[in-house]
Amino acid sequence: MLNKNTGGWILFISLLIAFLLTALPLPHWADDWRPAWVAMVLIYWCMALPERIGIGIAWCMGLLLDVQQGALLGQNALGLALIAYFVIQIHKRFRLFPLVQQSCLVGFIIIFYLLISSWVTGIMGIPPKTWTYWMPAISSMVLWPWLFVILRDIRRQYNVT
Amino acid sequence: MRIVAFILASLIMMTVDHRQGHLERVRSVLTVFVYPLQYVANLPVTVINWVSESLTTRAGLVKENTRLREEQLILSSKVQKFEILEAENERLREMLKSSEKLDERVLIAELLAVDLQPFRHQIVINKGRREGVYEGQPIVDANGVMGQVVHVGPFSSTVLLLTDPIHAIPVRINRNGLRSVAVGTGQSHVLQLEHLPNNVDIKEGDLVVSSGLGSRFPPGYPVGVVYNISRVPGEPFAKVSILPSAQLEKSREVLLVWPKSSPELPSNFESSLDDPNLLDDLDVSARQ
Numbered sequence: 001m002l003n004k005n006t007g008g009w010i011l012f013i014s015l016l017i018a019f020l021l022t023a024l025p026l027p028h029w030a031d032d033w034r035p036a037w038v039a040m041v042l043i044y045w046c047m048a049l050p051e052r053i054g055i056g057i058a059w060c061m062g063l064l065l066d067v068q069q070g071a072l073l074g075q076n077a078l079g080l081a082l083i084a085y086f087v088i089q090i091h092k093r094f095r096l097f098p099l100v101q102q103s104c105l106v107g108f109i110i111i112f113y114l115l116i117s118s119w120v121t122g123i124m125g126i127p128p129k130t131w132t133y134w135m136p137a138i139s140s141m142v143l144w145p146w147l148f149v150i151l152r153d154i155r156r157q158y159n160v161t
Numbered sequence: 162m163r164i165v166a167f168i169l170a171s172l173i174m175m176t177v178d179h180r181q182g183h184l185e186r187v188r189s190v191l192t193v194f195v196y197p198l199q200y201v202a203n204l205p206v207t208v209i210n211w212v213s214e215s216l217t218t219r220a221g222l223v224k225e226n227t228r229l230r231e232e233q234l235i236l237s238s239k240v241q242k243f244e245i246l247e248a249e250n251e252r253l254r255e256m257l258k259s260s261e262k263l264d265e266r267v268l269i270a271e272l273l274a275v276d277l278q279p280f281r282h283q284i285v286i287n288k289g290r291r292e293g294v295y296e297g298q299p300i301v302d303a304n305g306v307m308g309q310v311v312h313v314g315p316f317s318s319t320v321l322l323l324t325d326p327i328h329a330i331p332v333r334i335n336r337n338g339l340r341s342v343a344v345g346t347g348q349s350h351v352l353q354l355e356h357l358p359n360n361v362d363i364k365e366g367d368l369v370v371s372s373g374l375g376s377r378f379p380p381g382y383p384v385g386v387v388y389n390i391s392r393v394p395g396e397p398f399a400k401v402s403i404l405p406s407a408q409l410e411k412s413r414e415v416l417l418v419w420p421k422s423s424p425e426l427p428s429n430f431e432s433s434l435d436d437p438n439l440l441d442d443l444d445v446s447a448r449q
Contacts, residue, residue, distance in 0.1 A: 016198070023202035023275040031276065059167045067191040068198065069278040070285075070312065070319045073178040078171035085164040121280075124179060126326045128280050129347060 007160030011053065014041050014151065015061060023068060032132040035140040036110050038065055038076075039083055043106060044151045046087040047094045049160070058084035075120045079113040086112075099145045107141030185296070185312065192289075192314025199275045199285055199317065206274040266419040268292060270300075272412065273317070280347065282308075282322035286415060289316045297377055299418045305383040305406030306330065306371055307415055322409050323384070324349055331375045332384050335368040343369065343384055343403055349410060352385055354401040359392045361399060369403055379420040 018037040026034060038061060045053040062077030069076070086109065087094065094102065114137060118128050154160075178184045270288040277283045288294050290313050298310040300320050308322040321328050326347040332354070333340045339362065343352040357363065367387040373380025385403035392399045 019198050020202050023199050025202070025206060025274040025276055032279065034276070034279075055163050055167055059171070062171075064191060064195060067188055068195045068275075070281065070283045071278050072175050073184050073188060074171040074174035077174070078168060081164065081167040081171065120175060124327070126281070126347070133280065 007155075007158045010154060010158050010160045011045060011049075014045070014154070017041075019064070019068065022065070032135050033139045034136060035143050036113060036136050039080060039110060039113055040106065040140055040144065040147055041151070042080055042084060043087050043109060044148060046084050047091045048152075048155060050088045050091045053084070054088065055081050055084045071117075072120060072124065075117055078120070079116040082116065083109055083113055099148065102148065103141045103144040106144045107137050110137040110140045188312055189290070189314050192312070192317060196314060196317045199273050202275050203273045268417045268419075270415050270417050272415060277319075282325040282328075282345065282347070282349065282409070283311070284308075284320045284322065286318055286320055286417075287316070288417060289314045289318050291315055292417075293419075294318050294417060299378045299382075299420065301382055301416045301418055302407045302412040302414070304408060305385065306378060307407040307409060307412070309377065310417075320415075323352055323405055323407070324409060329355075330378055330384060331372045332369045333372040334363060334387075335370050335383075336364075337362060339363065340372055340374070341401075350404055352403040352405055354387075354403065355398075357399050357401055359394070359396070359399045363387060363390060363399075363401060365390060376420075379418060 015038070018041040021037040022034070042053070042058050042061060046058070059077045059081040062075075062080035063073065065071075065076040065080070066073050094105065097105065111134065114134060118133065121127060174184065178188075268288065270286040270292075273285040273287055275285055277285070286300075294310055294313050296310055296313055300307045300309060306323060308320050308325070308328065310318050311321045312319040322345070323330060323343070324345040324347065326345050328345040329342050330344075331340070332343045339357075341354045341357055343354055346353055354363075354369075365387055369384045369387060371378040371380055371382045371384055383406040385405045387401060388404045389402040390399055
């Protein structure tokens with residue numbers, strides 16, 4: 001059972017959709033509220049399947065995200081790798097948390113992720129100017145329970161291990 | 162301890178990318194994977210446009226047609242005048258032995274409706290290295306300069322808009338040839354002119370055009386219109402805000418420009434000819 005990895009395509013598609021949602025054009029007012037989709041999906045898979053999705057994959061995803069978003073190469077890679085590391089460290093406890101507590105934790109993780117990005121852009125000389133920069137943390141927090149339930153059901157349905 | 166390796170790799174990559182730009186090749190290769198994603202993300206918008214276009218009523222079409230016809234009439238009459246002026250200009254330049262060709266090669270590119278990093282002003286267009294796009298290439302739309310290409314992939318490229326906080330473009334005031342640099346502010350409708358003294362001759366409504374200095378942008382394209390000047394006594398420089406001419410947030414099609422590498426005139430030859438304020442400026446800066 002250990003060597004038998006099933007449902008790789010589910011992982012692939014979920015990450016693909018996360019990337020699509022990140023690039024999807026939103027109306028101006030909603031733009032600031034866009035959740036950090038890729039980070040959220042990564043958090044889920046790192047928690048559910050830490051032996052399959054690790055720091056390496058997170059880092060590669062981050063690199064792709066950098067290219068997609070026109071950011072400095074390595075900016076999101078750094079953030080996502082650290083997220084993956086942190087979530088894998090605590091994945092056993094994380095699984096047992098009630099949904100509300102998970103949401104709060106996800107909110108904090110996303111704040112940490114945004115903080116790293118803001119350091120990097122700050123060093124480049126273009127720090128985020130308004131507090132709206134931090135709103136993805138709130139929207140991610142609010143959407144986490146739904147994402148968690150959807151991904152869990154998909155994982156059980158297709159028996160992703 | 163793999164995490165330490167990855168952190169180090171990220172830090173090194175960021176430094177190299179920021180300082181040297183050796184990583185453009187890596188980025189260009191990775192764009193190949195990202196472009197399909199952006200293409201798909203763009204699809205809903207394309208479909209909506211297509212549907213709304215095919216559902217336009219006949220009356221609407223007729224109305225638009227009439228408007229376009231009128232517009233075309235006005236434009237073609239303007240072009241007639243322009244052609245005469247161009248010929249005259251050419252003749253005069255030949256007399257001055259400094260012929261300068263204004264016709265540049267252009268290519269229409271379409272904008273992909275995808276969102277990039279928040280707080281930066283970048284867009285993705287559907288033309289890349291295959292079509293001969295290069296880094297630093299100027300982008301214009303029907304109304305003025307939009308920005309320049311910063312990353313080139315095989316099929317797509319990323320454009321930095323004028324309003325991005327790290328963008329600057331050399332400009333001059335069309336009315337009197339006063340030169341300056343317009344920098345982005347990060348707000349979507351504001352550029353700012355840098356280092357203009359308080360008593361500078363500038364008025365609201367002045368047209369600002371690209372000066373062509375720095376030989377990245379072709380000269381003479383409109384950049385924006387001055388809409389607010391605040392002169393605070395005690396501050397060394399006036400705060401001049403410009404409204405960009407280009408429809409930075411609305412354009413669907415943009416023009417890629419290949420400027421003719423014309424023999425450059427000595428940089429302030431032209432402006433010193435038609436710039437009565439140049440001497441005043443020098444006086445001012447000497448006095449300060």
